[in-house]
Amino acid sequence: MKSFIQVDPSSHFPIQNLPYGVFRPLSGGNARIGVAIGDYVLDLSVIEAAGLFKEAGIQTDIFNQPTLNAFMELGSNAWKKVRTKLQLLLSEDEPTLRDDETLRSQALISQNDVELLLPAQIGDYTDFYASKEHATNVGTMFRGKENALMPNWTHLPIGYHGRASSVVVSGTDVRRPKGQMKPPTADAPIFGPSKQLDMELEMGWFIGPGNEQGKPIAITDAEDQIFGLVLVNDWSARDIQAWEYQPLGPFLAKSFATSISPWVVPLEALEPFRVQGPKQEPTPLTYLQKNRASSFNINLEVYLKSQEMETAQKIVSTNFNYLYWSMAQQISHHTITGCNLRPGDLLASGTISGPKKEERGSLLELSWRGTEPIEMNNGEQRVWLEDGDLLTMTGWCQGDGYRIGFGEVTGRILPAYD
Template identity: 45%
Template structure:
């Protein structure tokens, strides 16, 4: 009986040939970054495989970043994916490929592409309503514009970090309503935001909006994201211009980018619209009506190894296609490596809430965890986001993980 290799996957593995997410890694003892494709619990050196098999895609895969592949466009994305699928499923390639696999436990994973710009949206109606009820208990939960456009803000691309990077507790000004003046110090209300991010490949021209129908021509894939939030710092600085220090200290991104083609079986229609939309956002008419733009992604949140939530992405009111259309309708151009996130994913039930501010109702109802009660995150706490999506023929498409541990705030020496 021959020895098992990474090509001998157990049935039902969520990282089988139907998935093949992309990442960037360095093997142990090497400083050379390489594009890799995950198969089971191993990563294939995609550039080395392309060279060994005489593939024309060496120029896209034998790189230290996904940038060249992202910029190559939809036809190249499809052709490279087909080639990779053939390489890992055709028995004739086994002898060549087997030495080019590395166990995930023996590699270092990196941010898979250079983040050009980062935008964070606010697209879960359930999340928006929950926060509205918390902060405006006697008012309308949704702001007047919420059902008419995807609300978002520009974040800091330079503080997007790969999964596994420690998150240093931020410092800043904070002021409770009863405090006479603001104080400065470490955030006391550090939170998570369970999100899904979309990765732009093909750029667009300045002044030229990207319509709903062009979403898949520009967006390469998606990955899980945790947009950590210092609720106390954010609450004090939020008015009138929105998040700044409360959101700029770290955004954790999965090391694996799942191509949109791997998620065709997970496409679903978004929730029914309650308001008529302006033409550039209307996904019920024209070409946009023929392609469901929502995704059935099943997310999970753990704090210190204990499950606390399972937010359903299928409930998101605004889709990634609408977010892209709105992001560019004013004339903003896209760049390769642009990253835009969904905003916190939350469902209608408490076990589906994607942030601690919802799960504890702003600290009123602490979570009982094996290591002690929690309202917000304490130093040493570790949060892990995972997810999967329905795949072809009853399979599951694994979405990797986003892991981050809270490190104490850095206090400058006096």
């Protein structure tokens, strides 16, 4: 499949991808919905106004909106019809858009000429703890190797309800949080800026139609709820977390900021890269038993650039397929009590780590709780994030001559407020 728009093989946005996002032209105008194709954004509000989505059953004003929520709510059949229509319109042999100079000039905008916005109105945000390697590393640090995993970890996907109001789009600066901390040598807690600020390499997925309260989503139906995936950096203040998390878990240490990438990659675009996840022992309870391969071969990387560095340095290289608990299992478990998910809800994987040191998805693991500093190319060291540090996460699936990419999620650390 090829587009009439020239797309470099290294681009994250070929015709095989077509991720959705919300944008606003720098020249002015309302926020609306588009898809990324190469170096361009295809304005779907223009395509919609031209009546080109009627065959897909889109009769209402779905794409001239500042969020994707209404489109998410339509469900997987509508998503597939729209995606099929878009791939036809953008294909090299289809003249409808290719040969209509007026329509093409209205609908295609350079990505350099738009501002990318948060793609959805996020009602609820849930963060999981689905990487066995990550959970084992953290447990080993705090409880010792013999007690690394809590007894329930291999029986259910552990998660907590996060703070949706502080989810921000890539490129938003992150202010160092203040809070209570209790240094190991102190008799009482102190208050001040976090000294152990960390990143967490995660992936997230947006929920589509959702479910009625009281009616769980079966694992066989769970993937039909996934509108698409984004990169997630769930910033964490480890010293605030260590003092506050017992007995209820994360609170202020996680709620100050969570960054996501602006482009939402459809689950359908990832199908060629579907793989088996890790072997699960013991066998999960019936409602969590998988009926198909349920992971994806997504390469993930993290780059750090300090104020003193000319170029960013790669500090993490891992893969989505290390996740022990699948997206479908997490959705099924989330709703098994009857909890209702709604269009635009965001679920995230938790830190994604692999078995090798360079595959660890957080500084907590990379520096092994501060005992093994990371050596930067310019002679600096990092144990935790410093003010001015710029973090960039990226991810992609490598196809034959094309990539299905997620773009980037970036964030720079600003000093704490006075």
